[in-house]
Amino acid sequence: MQLPLKNAAFHTDVLPDRRDGHQPPERALGRVIACDGSRATILSAVSTGNWLAGDAWAIGRMVSINLGSSRIVALVYKLQAVNDAWSESEENPIRVEVEFLGEVLENAEGKLRFQSGISTFPPIGAIAHRIRAGDLALVHDLGDRSGVEIGHITQDASIPATVSIPDMLSRHFALVGTTGVGKSSAVSLLLRRAVAVRPRLRVLILDPHNEYASAFPDLALTIDGESLDLPFWMFKQDELADVVFRGRAPLEDEPDILREVVSAARARYRMPSSQDLARDLGSSLLKRPLDLGGSRQSVDTPQQAGPADAATPYRIKDVFTVIDELVGLHEQRWPRTALRSLKVRVGSLHADPRYRFMFGRANMYETVAPILSQVFRIPMHGRPITAFQLGGLPAEVVNAVASVLSRLAFDLASASQGACEILVLCEEAHRYVPSDISRGFAPTRQALARIAKEGRKYGAYLGIVTQRPGELDPTILSQCSTIFAMRLANERDQQIIRSAISDASASTINFLSSIGNREAIAFGEGVATTMRMRFAELKPHELPAMGARGGEVAGRYEPTLDDMVRRMGT
Ligand SMILES: Nc1ncnc2c1ncn2[C@@H]1O[C@H](COP(=O)(O)OP(=O)(O)OP(=O)(O)O)[C@@H](O)[C@H]1O
């Protein structure tokens, strides 16, 4: 059979960049023999001698097709020998299937740039060859946007993989991959880069495995079950009900009784000092009232109080007193069994040492300020990250706590009017916002969805990490505009990511089941183009590690609301 090509004999005016002067000019070269709207077939040849060469055609590599005035950039997604037999002495013709990504164009001043999509299709016979290093760098260049380096691209370790932190944050991001591929490590790297370029950014990591304390000995403070105070009065009605009734179904009237009792206890708590503080905060320091307790008409904000009072505490002893009064009423409003059952339940939580974070010191606080300042690092003192160790909390309250925290993050960011930005990073996000609506906890879903949908305007951002994108609420994932997809073994998970990728490089996603540890396919707003990359290597003291000691535990500091608001930008 006559061979269509002989690599060494091929002369083109576009020689690929050479890595050193001794390198022979032979390259994997070929000719376009078929083309449709998004793909082309290239005919080339491989000899026995060059199959190991770095220049050989290989899946996942970018190649360029020379059109004279421009060069099409395409991605190899399939390779096949034309003949069934292999010749040791001759070159073996091969078919290379590629998908178009975009083109490198030269403007009037002679400056090259890459643009996605192609304006001219390659004619049959056009020459294809391995991409020049310069073109490859252009493809991954963020252009006018400033990028930070997070690793290198897989095809060429000399080309940095860069991401635009503002775009990645403000349109939310997700990192998915099967267990052990390096998700948490990659997150640590991204967070390090993010806080380095965004001085007003605070990060709250919801850390179910208590692994991030060790990753940020210099940048984070840790909050664990011991150091945490999240008073029960900061829980909204549905969040509190979840804590109180989780693990046992409530008697018929119990949730309604709880609602009434909390409402009455709130009304009994009227400390002028806290009202004054709240009013100050609402009027002079912030244009928008700090509505940190929930919606205005709810039980959390009694009608007679102003909206700023949503953050007002109530006393647990008032809760017991109100229940006792209801029990003692001559004309029964609620069944006594339900009243007593509720009292026993609240009483046992109140006495349970595992719930000390909710009940232990709750009534030592008169405002939300000390709590917010601890959780959200106000002032920051050089440590913008909070590693919130959910692993130390009773499993049944984790959802409610995640809900409270995400809600507060949104409210605080929006109340600060740009003084602080908050990123909520959810590890194992499929646990809080599962795709199955009947599972999970509605308020957590709501709080995260609110950040995902409206957070951008207010400086509240979401970072989602999961091993099982197929089990994550698709509406949350669809709000994440930058996705780092690491290896995914499961077909359904791959399918989810495939459908999330909108640009032409759908073939890239085919590699998802086989890419290496630390590798990712990054696509979306935060990157220049869909890129296959490898995250930079972290130093041992920057790696997350479960159960490792490290990270200073956050102490409490007791600011007034005014004080805290003044320090939001610090
Ligand atoms: N960027 C990196 N630099 C150095 N080592 C890394 C990096 N990424 C991963 N590793 C190594 O791989 C191990 C597993 O990584 P990591 O814990 O980040 O995986 P994971 O995907 O979060 O796993 P899991 O699903 O169990 O949470 C790390 O302990 C570390 O040894």
Ligand SMILES: [Mg+2]
């Ligand atoms: Mg992990």
